[in-house]
Amino acid sequence: MDREIGGGIPKGSIVLLSGTPGTYKSSMAFGILHKAAISERSVGLYLLLEQSMGSLLSQQEKMGRTLDEVGKKNIIVSDVGRIRAAMDKFSTDGDWMEALRSYVEYLVEQRHVELLVIDSLPVLEILAGEEDRRSFLFNLFEWMRGLGTTNFLIHEKPSLNGEYGEEEFLSDGIFQLTLSPMGEVDLQRRIRCIKMRSMPHNTSMFALEMKDGKFRISPAI
Numbered sequence: 051m052d053r054e055i056g057g058g059i060p061k062g063s064i065v066l067l068s069g070t071p072g073t074y075k076s077s078m079a080f081g082i083l084h085k086a087a088i089s090e091r092s093v094g095l096y097l098l099l100e101q102s103m104g105s106l107l108s109q110q111e112k113m114g115r116t117l118d119e120v121g122k123k124n125i126i127v128s129d130v131g132r133i134r135a136a137m138d139k140f141s142t143d144g145d146w147m148e149a150l151r152s153y154v155e156y157l158v159e160q161r162h163v164e165l166l167v168i169d170s171l172p173v174l175e176i177l178a179g180e181e182d183r184r185s186f187l188f189n190l191f192e193w194m195r196g197l198g199t200t201n202f203l204i205h206e207k208p209s210l211n212g213e214y215g216e217e218e219f220l221s222d223g224i225f226q227l228t229l230s231p232m233g234e235v236d237l238q239r240r241i242r243c244i245k246m247r248s249m250p251h252n253t254s255m256f257a258l259e260m261k262d263g264k265f266r267i268s269p270a271i
């Protein structure tokens with residue numbers, strides 16, 4: 051991709067990684083930090099707001115992204131639990147965004163963080179509880195530019211036709227069940243696994259049948 055975009059992502063950029071659930075958004079962002087931590091010894095901060103640190107790291111390990119001691123020091127993963135703990139230190143009035151900003155600024159200064167990932171933007175918006183979305187985004191982008199880091203914001207697009215998408219990206223797994231027309235008169239029940247964090251699952255669509263009290267799947271035709 052670096053070659054395809056003319057050499058790579060310019061330092062200091064704010065980049066959106068946008069996709070539906072289970073499309074490797076987090077793995078790509080982690081992969082960028084992983085490569086920078088190993089080959090350039092750059093420090094990356096991964097703000098993990100929608101899953102636990104254990105779940106992200108175990109999948110990355112299964113994908114072969116192991117870290118030596120220096121690498122481990124160069125990737126700081128902070129999930130909501132850690133950020134909450136930091137909140138007590140950085141905020142006196144319980145303002146979530148203010149505490150988060152102070153925490154990140156502290157790490158940028160003290161640990162020389164060069165790469166920042168926010169996973170994900172919609173969850174940050176929920177946690178921030180801001181009413182005015184446009185000014186929230188404007189302030190967030192302005193603050194990120196001031197940090198001097200290269201930034202990756204993970205953006206979520208719903209894959210199902212629901213009105214809201216939050217439940218999809220907060221869930222660890224999604225099975226999609228559908229009814230597909232078969233000719234003029236019949237319907238086939240179908241199932242597929244859209245995502246299953248930390249499992250290398252099949253994403254194919256299967257026909258789903260209930261026979262003799264048991265569910266069976268077969269290739270969907």
Ligand SMILES: Nc1ncnc2c1ncn2[C@@H]1O[C@H](COP(=O)(O)OP(=O)(O)OP(=O)(O)O)[C@@H](O)[C@H]1O
Pocket residue numbers: 069070071072073074075076077078109112113218219221222244245246247248249250251
């Ligand atoms: N060991 C593995 N090898 C390859 N693919 C895997 C492995 N483990 C999990 N996966 C796939 O990775 C997907 C999750 O990857 P990742 O968390 O990077 O995606 P995401 O776009 O961030 O998803 P989410 O919407 O859950 O945030 C799983 O749904 C699964 O399809």
Ligand SMILES: [Mg+2]
Pocket residue numbers: 075076077169
């Ligand atoms: Mg993710």
